[in-house]
Amino acid sequence: MSNPKRQPEAPAAQLDLTNTAIAFASLSDEQLKQAIFLFKVIGNPLVVKLGPTFADLSLKLRLPIQGLIKKTIFSHFCGGETIPDCLPRIEKLGSKSVGTILDFAREGGGQDADFDLVTQEIIRTIDMAAQHRSLIPFAVFKPTGVATLDLLAKLDRGEQLSADEQAAFERVKGRFEAICQHAAKKRVRIMIDAEETWIQKTVDALAMDLMARLNKEQAIVFNTVQLYRHDRLEFIKACHQTAKENGFYLGLKLVRGAYLEKENNVAAREGRPSPINPSKEATDREYNEALKFCVAHVDRIAICAGTHNEDSVRLLVELMAQHHLAPNDERIHFAQLLGMSDHISFNLAAAGYLVAKYVPYGTVSELLPYLTRRAQENSSVLGQSSRELDLLNREYARRKAAKK
Numbered sequence: 001m002s003n004p005k006r007q008p009e010a011p012a013a014q015l016d017l018t019n020t021a022i023a024f025a026s027l028s029d030e031q032l033k034q035a036i037f038l039f040k041v042i043g044n045p046l047v048v049k050l051g052p053t054f055a056d057l058s059l060k061l062r063l064p065i066q067g068l069i070k071k072t073i074f075s076h077f078c079g080g081e082t083i084p085d086c087l088p089r090i091e092k093l094g095s096k097s098v099g100t101i102l103d104f105a106r107e108g109g110g111q112d113a114d115f116d117l118v119t120q121e122i123i124r125t126i127d128m129a130a131q132h133r134s135l136i137p138f139a140v141f142k143p144t145g146v147a148t149l150d151l152l153a154k155l156d157r158g159e160q161l162s163a164d165e166q167a168a169f170e171r172v173k174g175r176f177e178a179i180c181q182h183a184a185k186k187r188v189r190i191m192i193d194a195e196e197t198w199i200q201k202t203v204d205a206l207a208m209d210l211m212a213r214l215n216k217e218q219a220i221v222f223n224t225v226q227l228y229r230h231d232r233l234e235f236i237k238a239c240h241q242t243a244k245e246n247g248f249y250l251g252l253k254l255v256r257g258a259y260l261e262k263e264n265n266v267a268a269r270e271g272r273p274s275p276i277n278p279s280k281e282a283t284d285r286e287y288n289e290a291l292k293f294c295v296a297h298v299d300r301i302a303i304c305a306g307t308h309n310e311d312s313v314r315l316l317v318e319l320m321a322q323h324h325l326a327p328n329d330e331r332i333h334f335a336q337l338l339g340m341s342d343h344i345s346f347n348l349a350a351a352g353y354l355v356a357k358y359v360p361y362g363t364v365s366e367l368l369p370y371l372t373r374r375a376q377e378n379s380s381v382l383g384q385s386s387r388e389l390d391l392l393n394r395e396y397a398r399r400k401a402a403k404k
């Protein structure tokens with residue numbers, strides 16, 4: 001693996017996630033006020049309930065709302081419409097040692113032409129990462145950006161494919177191959193996002209096959225593991241065993257999982273047990289156990305911890321110290337979403353850890369579903385906006401006091 005570093009003393013002590021001066025150093029006073037206003041607005045449950053429909057309708061009716069969205073919620077959570085648009089953001093994050101993961105936002109068009117277009121765009125993000133190695137540590141793609149959910153689900157169920165479906169699946173494999181081979185050629189790490197559980201067996205098989213061939217010297221291809229599933233710890237252990245037996249490195253993005261409600265609802269509708277843990281505590285436990293297992297086997301597993309959970313972040317920092325890993329060990333990355341949990345990202349980066357932000361980009365209408373999800377998770381219904389808003393307010397108060 002590339003550049004493993006050992007470090008004698010514990011780096012955990014230097015990490016202070018509560019430092020808002022570091023967290024928001026890249027926001028001017030004006031931008032800080034704008035962010036406070038934004039989180040207050042999206043913290044309003046009524047705005048979250050009605051906003052997305054209103055925005056969608058207004059965009060369809062070509063009402064002049066694009067500019068407003070772009071200047072507010074879009075500019076907070078997104079990098080821009082195109083890769084070049086994102087450059088100032090990439091450089092700004094980079095100036096604080098925070099990397100970028102360009103996340104092309106288009107969600108499943110359904111036609112081969114759409115999938116080929118997404119494939120080409122992902123290849124462009126890999127080229128961009130290769131040109132800006134110190135700023136862009138990973139590229140990423142979603143399986144449903146290059147394949148239909150129906151086809152992947154049919155394969156997952158083990159059903160016989162028609163000749164046309166088999167041909168379509170060969171094209172899907174070709175897209176996975178083209179993206180990951182290009183990443184390997186350019187030595188850019190590539191992550192495969194995880195989506196619904198009913199396509200994951202197929203995605204896992206594709207990812208493992210690619211890792212077995214392309215991760216011989218270091219982890220280039222990273223599969224995603226959702227620890228809200230009760231079977232994933234065993235899955236990680238089995239993948240590790242396969243990697244060991246076949247002499248390749250395992251690349252894993254560890255997340256809790258984003259489709260909780262949908263998974264539970266579909267399982268209930270189909271009369272089968274839910275694949276999801278019975279409680280948040282159980283998910284937290286599984287996530288943290290996964291961190292422990294991966295760090296203990298860091299000689300063969302590289303991870304990207306995609307999380308906004310402070311306890312998990314602190315745990316990973318402690319585990320790195322226990323295993324004498326330097327904060328900038330190339331095998332351990334942390335990642336958060338742009339515009340969220342800056343206190344985690346920027347404080348980790350300031351303490352020398354490798355951190356990156358998912359920076360979604362695309363048109364306003366392509367990003368509307370993404371922005372809706374961000375607004376929903378920050379709505380006060382879930383009691384979550386308070387953390388972002390509290391931190392922003394604390395920084396505002398700190399700056400005001402400092403000026404006196």
Ligand SMILES: Cc1cc2nc3c(=O)[nH]c(=O)nc-3n(C[C@H](O)[C@H](O)[C@H](O)COP(=O)(O)OP(=O)(O)OC[C@H]3O[C@@H](n4cnc5c(N)ncnc54)[C@H](O)[C@@H]3O)c2cc1C
Pocket residue numbers: 192193194195224226228255256257258259260276277278279280281283305306307308309335336337358
């Ligand atoms: C960089 C990055 C990449 C990501 N990539 C993906 C991806 O590819 N696929 C994907 O699915 N998600 C992805 N996510 C989203 C992620 O899965 C989580 O939804 C999100 O980060 C919130 O979890 P958390 O670890 O930040 O912590 P927290 O906010 O502490 O945890 C919230 C999570 O806990 C779980 N949870 C909540 N309530 C319960 C309950 N009652 N029972 C069981 N579990 C519960 C859910 O997974 C929920 O999202 C990504 C997130 C980041 C930051």
